[in-house]
């Protein structure tokens with residue numbers, strides 16, 4: 001971690017007309033502006049816009065309650081640029097120097113690549129060759145996911161970025177790392193001795209990580225059909241959550257100390273092979289189904305721009321083992337999918353049962369202690385315990401101790417992209433992924449893809465609006481476990 005001053009910055013937003021920019025980035029910038037962050041933005045993409053029409057587009061992307069927009073919007077400029085044409089970059093040089101001067105931005109520059117991954121390497125090359133990345137202030141590159149499509153392509157991409165930027169100038173974004181409750185995992189674990197003492201294989205039976213979505217592929221069908229749930233969600237977000245739950249306490253909270261501990265976990269995740277992949281991982285694809293409100297949902301193969309023979313998985317459930325001293329033998333069950341019953345991200349830590357409970361005659365019904373970390377949409381924690389039922393029944397009843405994050409300090413609440421952009425401006429890359437984290441995650445995912453190919457593992461179908469194929473439940477049942485139903489803070 002570094003200093004917390006709000007240095008002024010010129011942001012080059014590549015992909016300024018795209019879905020991510022419109023849905024997430026402009027509102028994040030608006031919140032930064034409201035917190036006195038000083039910046040100017042050059043929006044870049046191929047389609048025609050004037051500064052005025054670009055500002056209209058941003059205006060339409062802001063939440064309706066956003067006030068004081070005029071001054072905010074005046075900081076946005078638009079220039080047409082085609083990544084494939086080096087001259088578009090050269091033409092930007094004078095204009096960006098002029099904005100630097102006009103707003104006294106000290107030559108600090110962020111290049112945010114909100115572009116299709118195929119453009120990342122070329123954009124970095126042209127940034128260097130045009131001189132845009134040669135600046136009297138600092139320069140930082142924010143790069144969206146996916147970072148390659150396997151280990152080899154990610155290495156090639158990384159090498160191409162390193163021609164223009166140093167590793168400490170590259171901010172590989174994983175927006176899950178910007179979520180409030182994800183950032184709370186380390187604090188929960190390392191600031192509370194009652195958890196750290198039992199956070200190991202002696203006391204924990206299994207860990208369950210769920211990232212379920214109700215949305216289908218929407219307008220991203222082309223991207224999604226070539227990618228699938230394993231690469232879209234497991235390689236990055238799920239692997240990051242798993243490392244945060246499993247990592248050793250870092251000796252300090254410096255960026256590299258934290259990242260070093262995360263890498264150690266990834267190195268210890270047992271790779272899959274063609275002999276175990278079928279037992280350990282489920283691939284699923286949604287068929288037509290219903291929402292809880294009985295609205296009809298299309299099957300994946302009927303979605304627009306999806307080939308009718310597509311074998312892409314829209315669901316993955318997996319059992320990962322971490323071969324280290326702390327976690328040996330503790331399964332980390334993960335699942336993610338599109339068109340599931342509910343949008344929810346949560347982590348359940350299930351503790352082991354007591355060997356014997358002499359006090360209560362309903363001992364068989366005493367449930368395990370569960371620590372639930374609610375990441376979204378609820379934000380908070382709950383700890384499920386057993387207590388005595390009032391009166392003389394001799395029974396236990398389950399209770400839940402809760403902490404709800406949303407109720408606290410609402411005015412300080414930040415969204416993931418806002419928090420990560422603020423971190424980048426501060427020069428704090430702790431919550432971005434270092435190259436070796438990405439590489440080890442790809443090693444794990446490559447082992448799965450290769451094994452799937454060798455075994456020709458088909459998809460198991462599940463009805464849209466459910467929690468995945470039955471094989472996902474069977475995966476846990478084989479090992480004496482079951483998925484906990486999605487929990488809520490109510």
Ligand SMILES: NC(=O)C1=CN([C@@H]2O[C@H](COP(=O)(O)OP(=O)(O)OC[C@H]3O[C@@H](n4cnc5c(N)ncnc54)[C@H](OP(=O)(O)O)[C@@H]3O)[C@@H](O)[C@H]2O)C=CC1
Nearest residue numbers: 015016017018019020045046047082083114115144145146
């Ligand atoms: N959307 C999402 O929810 C998420 C997206 N991401 C990642 O963010 C990145 C952007 O995604 P998203 O916004 O959805 O993509 P879109 O396809 O919606 O937007 C792509 C943007 O790139 C521009 N563009 C395309 N080709 C060129 C080119 N040759 N030269 C210059 N600009 C070009 C497009 O504008 P124009 O056509 O005018 O050139 C558009 O502004 C991707 O890496 C994606 O994986 C990550 C997490 C979630």
Ligand SMILES: O=C1O[C@H](COP(=O)(O)O)[C@@H](O)[C@H](O)[C@H]1O
Nearest residue numbers: 145175211213215232233345376
């Ligand atoms: O990175 C991605 O994440 C979103 C889900 O993010 P969330 O913050 O809404 O949970 C997912 O829809 C998308 O496919 C994927 O690319």
